[in-house]
Amino acid sequence: MTISSHRLIANVLFAALILALAPASLLAASDHFVTAAAPQEGEKPEADAEEAKAAAAPEAAAQDENALLVPENRLSEKDVKELEPLLTAILGDPQERRAFDAFAEKIEAFEKEKGWSPLGDPETWRVIFERHFYESIRKDRVSGTGRVQSNEVLVQIKGELFAYEYNYIVPRGYDHEKRWPVILCLHDEDSDGSTYLKKIWQASKADKDLCEGFILVAPDLREKTLEKKYREGRSVERRVEWFDANFLRSILLPLSEIRQRFHCDPTAIFIEGVGTGADAAIELAAMAPGRFAGVISRHGGLRDMKLLPGLEGAKILAVARAEGPFYEDKTPQKALMEAFVKARDEKVIDFELAEIEKIDRLTPKLRAGQKIDPIIDGNAAIADFVSRVRLDPYPTTLRIVNGPTGFKSHPLVRIFSHDISEDDYLDFRLRFDRSKNRIEVSGKAFFGFTVFLNDQILDLDKPIEVTVNGITLDNRTADRSTKQLVTDMTGKPTDYHQVLPGLIKIEVPDEPVKQEPKEGEEGGGEKPAGDGGDEKK
Numbered sequence: 001m002t003i004s005s006h007r008l009i010a011n012v013l014f015a016a017l018i019l020a021l022a023p024a025s026l027l028a029a030s031d032h033f034v035t036a037a038a039p040q041e042g043e044k045p046e047a048d049a050e051e052a053k054a055a056a057a058p059e060a061a062a063q064d065e066n067a068l069l070v071p072e073n074r075l076s077e078k079d080v081k082e083l084e085p086l087l088t089a090i091l092g093d094p095q096e097r098r099a100f101d102a103f104a105e106k107i108e109a110f111e112k113e114k115g116w117s118p119l120g121d122p123e124t125w126r127v128i129f130e131r132h133f134y135e136s137i138r139k140d141r142v143s144g145t146g147r148v149q150s151n152e153v154l155v156q157i158k159g160e161l162f163a164y165e166y167n168y169i170v171p172r173g174y175d176h177e178k179r180w181p182v183i184l185c186l187h188d189e190d191s192d193g194s195t196y197l198k199k200i201w202q203a204s205k206a207d208k209d210l211c212e213g214f215i216l217v218a219p220d221l222r223e224k225t226l227e228k229k230y231r232e233g234r235s236v237e238r239r240v241e242w243f244d245a246n247f248l249r250s251i252l253l254p255l256s257e258i259r260q261r262f263h264c265d266p267t268a269i270f271i272e273g274v275g276t277g278a279d280a281a282i283e284l285a286a287m288a289p290g291r292f293a294g295v296i297s298r299h300g301g302l303r304d305m306k307l308l309p310g311l312e313g314a315k316i317l318a319v320a321r322a323e324g325p326f327y328e329d330k331t332p333q334k335a336l337m338e339a340f341v342k343a344r345d346e347k348v349i350d351f352e353l354a355e356i357e358k359i360d361r362l363t364p365k366l367r368a369g370q371k372i373d374p375i376i377d378g379n380a381a382i383a384d385f386v387s388r389v390r391l392d393p394y395p396t397t398l399r400i401v402n403g404p405t406g407f408k409s410h411p412l413v414r415i416f417s418h419d420i421s422e423d424d425y426l427d428f429r430l431r432f433d434r435s436k437n438r439i440e441v442s443g444k445a446f447f448g449f450t451v452f453l454n455d456q457i458l459d460l461d462k463p464i465e466v467t468v469n470g471i472t473l474d475n476r477t478a479d480r481s482t483k484q485l486v487t488d489m490t491g492k493p494t495d496y497h498q499v500l501p502g503l504i505k506i507e508v509p510d511e512p513v514k515q516e517p518k519e520g521e522e523g524g525g526e527k528p529a530g531d532g533g534d535e536k537k
Contacts, residue, residue: 068394068456069434073116075124082106083118084128087486091132094490104482119480120461122454122499129489130496137263138176146172146208148197153253162246166219166254167193169201170262171212181214181268181386183296184255186221186277188370193218199368200274203376210383215262219254221247221277243283243405251284259494266497267390272296272382275372279303282336286310287402290410293391296382299325299372301332306425308339310401315350316340317385319378322358354381393498394457400428411498412457417448417507432457438465439504448507452488452500453478460502468508478502 075083086106089099110118119125146169153164174180187196196218202208222240240246258264271292273281278300285295286307294315302308318337320326325333337353344351356378359366368374398410403425408415413430420426427443430451437459439451458464463475485501492498 067434069459071120071122071455073114073120075118075121079110079118080124080128083110084131087125087128087489088132090486091129091489091493094486100482100486103486107482117461117480119482119485119501120455122456122501125485125499125501126497129499133494133496134176134263137261140176140261142170142174142176142262145170145174146211148194148202150194151254151257153257155249155253162249164219164250164253165193166217166250167197168215168217168254168258169197169211170215173212174215174262176263179263179265179268181270181293182255182258182264183214183216183382183386184251184269184271184281185216185218186251186271186273186280187218188273188275188277188372188374190222190371191369192222193220195369196274196277199365200370200374200376201379203365203368207376207379210379213383214268214386215258215264217254217258219250221250221280243280247280248284251280256494264494265390266495267393268293268386269391270294270296270386270389272298273300274298274370274374275300282311282316283307285314285316287406289313289400290391290395290398290412294385294389296385298375298378299333301336302339303332304403305335305339306403307401307406308343309427310399311343312348312399312429313350313395313397315389317352317354317382319354319356319375319381321356321373321375324358324373324375352385354378354385356381394454396434397429397431399430400426402426411495412452412500413449414452415446415449418446420445434458436465437462438467441466441468441506443469446508448505450503450505453480453502453504454500455502464504466504466506468506473506473509476504476506478504 083103083106086099086103089096090103093099107118148167148169150165150167152166155162155164171180185193185196185201187193197216200207201211201216240250255269259266259269269292271281271285272295273279275298278297279302281295282297282300282302283304285292286302287310289310289312292314294317295311296317296319298319299321318326318340320333320337325331326337328334340349340351343349356375362373366373366376368376394412398412400408400410400413400415402408402420404420404422406426408418408426413428415426415428418426424445426445428446428449429442431440432438433440434457439458441449453460455461458478460478460480464478465475466473480502482501484503485499488500489496
């Protein structure tokens with residue numbers, strides 16, 4: 001293959017790679033009609049209904065309190081017809097200053113004329129954003145559907161050229177008009193992406209039929225030498241080691257390229273793996289919260305158990321062979337299984353176990369080129385999981401837990417000041433209290449962060465209260481701006497699901513001023529005992 005046959009990504013920075021993963025989306029609202037079942041003989045439908053209603057009332061109230069806000073003002077069709085072409089011109093050429101100026105002037109004039117900001121209607125902007133993405137790919141020809149195809153991403157870093165190989169399957173029935181789930185597949189050691197897809201996901205006709213529901217992409221993660229010839233005849237050599245920069249590029253760049261070529265559903269980006277690939281899938285999901293709809297493990301573990309809290313809110317499916325590694329004493333898989341079950345019972349994670357019946361012997365065909373049993377007969381359970389699980393684009397709570405080499409961000413948060421060591425990991429937890437228009441933050445080893453917002457998350461026309469480790473800071477006003485809207489859209493071109501035109505930047509003071517509780521509220525803003533989250537070492 002020639003260099004010209006691929007997209008050349010220049011000056012890729014290690015920290016920027018994770019931005020390709022910000023999958024989350026706001027699906028269009030739909031009505032659900034449920035037909036009530038007739039009461040059976042001997043039932044007391046009215047009394048039971050009243051009791052059930054009373055029992056469910058506290059939970060329903062809590063859900064209502066944290067439901068997404070509905071902005072009072074919405075853009076009309078006429079407004080969209082005037083604003084959309086201006087935004088589309090910017091998205092087509094982000095460097096065109098005149099297009100940005102024209103759009104900014106129109107937004108400002110709109111606000112002066114109508115008395116409210118058009119940026120306060122994120123759902124309409126989301127629709128415009130997705131429409132622009134669709135228009136950018138709808139005429140692209142798609143070939144080779146239904147079979148394993150190979151490709152590579154070429155990256156130039158500091159004058160050196162790297163090639164990251166991957167394999168993928170596009171469903172036979174693929175259509176640009178439909179959103180498609182994506183499964184990022186990570187193979188076991190001593191295997192490769194092509195083997196994974198051919199021997200696991202295309203092992204039989206039934207498996208091939210399952211692949212009609214989603215796009216599969218399988219990077220090559222072998223600890224091999226990366227080498228690509230320059231036109232001048234020179235070459236570069238770099239090893240791929242566990243979770244180094246090349247390892248992460250090998251995973252994230254192929255996923256990013258697939259998302260640019262096809263109409264992928266940002267709320268349905270999944271990561272799965274077998275053996276060491278499952279270890280990597282779980283670890284990356286913990287390190288990069290808010291990017292994957294779910295993580296699927298075929299006999300995997302978590303090498304760094306200190307990252308386990310980072311899976312808070314995650315949706316996890318463990319596919320396990322009866323009497324396999326998940327059930328054997330003193331294995332990392334069993335330790336992780338027990339941790340998952342405990343976290344599920346405490347309602348920290350959404351954990352499911354698909355136990356597949358045991359087999360008499362693991363034949364070469366069933367091993368499928370992997371070091372550990374890939375549980376091919378678990379494919380149906382995985383396909384079911386992918387069909388019904390979706391990522392919440394604007395969660396009420398989020399958590400970031402990472403060590404010195406991890407990522408310090410979430411699609412809604414970027415931590416820009418921290419003090420992390422091998423012994424003291426970053427632990428950042430945020431909760432949006434929509435009923436009080438408040439951001440509540442707790443944790444340790446962070447001193448500055450930016451929260452990205454829109455008017456469905458909080459009311460950006462009102463002051464926003466911020467608390468850090470129980471201490472109330474001064475009320476803040478979100479900076480909702482045309483520049484931030486454009487930066488958000490152009491910086492994440494495949495994340496048309498999530499529009500964040502506002503932000504608040506918080507620097508945690510060394511000694512926050514304690515404020516008295518407001519009338520009707522409990523507590524005096526006291527810092528929890530033993531939590532040094534806002535103290536520098």
